[in-house]
Amino acid sequence: MNIVKRIAINIAYGNQLVAVLRILMGALFIFSGFFKVLDPNSFGTVIFRYGVLPDMLIPYAAIVFPFLELTVGCSLLCGFRIQSNALIAIALMLAFIFAISVNVIRGETFDCGCFELNRFGFEENISTTLIIRDLFFVLVLYLIFNAKRHYYSLDNLIEKKQLTNL
Numbered sequence: 286m287n288i289v290k291r292i293a294i295n296i297a298y299g300n301q302l303v304a305v306l307r308i309l310m311g312a313l314f315i316f317s318g319f320f321k322v323l324d325p326n327s328f329g330t331v332i333f334r335y336g337v338l339p340d341m342l343i344p345y346a347a348i349v350f351p352f353l354e355l356t357v358g359c360s361l362l363c364g365f366r367i368q369s370n371a372l373i374a375i376a377l378m379l380a381f382i383f384a385i386s387v388n389v390i391r392g393e394t395f396d397c398g399c400f401e402l403n404r405f406g407f408e409e410n411i412s413t414t415l416i417i418r419d420l421f422f423v424l425v426l427y428l429i430f431n432a433k434r435h436y437y438s439l440d441n442l443i444e445k446k447q448l449t450n451l
Contacts, residue, residue: 304436307361307371307429310422314358314374320401321351331398335384336391353377361429364438371430375423382419385411 321328329347332338338346354377360370385397388411396403397411409415435441 300434301436303429303432304364304438306425307364307367307435308437310374310425310429311358311360311362313422314354314361316358317400318351318354318358320404321347321398322355325351328398328401331396334393334395335388336393337384337387350377364435364440367432367435367438367440368430371426375426375430378419378423378426382416382423385415385419389413389416 325344325347328351329343332343332346332350333340353373357370357374357377360366361374381399388395394410394412397409397415399409399415402409
C-alpha cells in the first residue's frame with residue numbers, strides 16, 4: 286500500500302506520466318480543432334444539429350471553438366500556461382458533455398463532430414459512451430491542472446531560468 290500511495294502522490298505532484306498525458310491531450314485538441322478550422326461551415330452544421338445554441342450564435346461558435354481547441358492544444362502540447370489552458374480545456378469539455386447529454390436525453394443520434402472522423406470513414410454518433418469518454422478527459426485535464434510540476438514544458442524551462450537569475 287505504501288508504494289501505491291507514493292505513486293499517487295508522485296502523479297499528483299507532477300511526474301513524467303502527467304507530462305505524457307498533457308502532451309497527448311494537447312495533440313488530441315489540435316487534431317480535434319484542425320479540420321474544424323479548415324471547414325467551419327461543416328462544423329456549423331454539426332453545431333446546429335445539437336440544438337443547444339441560438340441560430341444566430343452558430344456561425345460564431347463554428348469559428349471560435351475550433352480556434353480555441355487549436356490554441357489550447359498547442360499550449361498544452363508545448364507546456365505553456367498549463368494551468369490556464371487546462372482550465373479552458375475542462376470548460377470546453379464540460380460544454381461538449383452538456384450538449385451531448387441533452388441530445389442523448391432527447392434520443393437524438395447523429396455524428397458528434399468531435400474529431401471529424403467522418404472524413405476518414407468512421408462514424409462517432411452521440412451516446413453515453415461519448416459522455417463517459419469526455420468525463421475521462423475532464424479527469425485527465427484536472428490531473429494536469431492540479432499538478433505542481435510539469436516536465437518537458439516551456440513553463441518548466443521559464444521557471445528554471447527565473448530561478449537561475451535570482
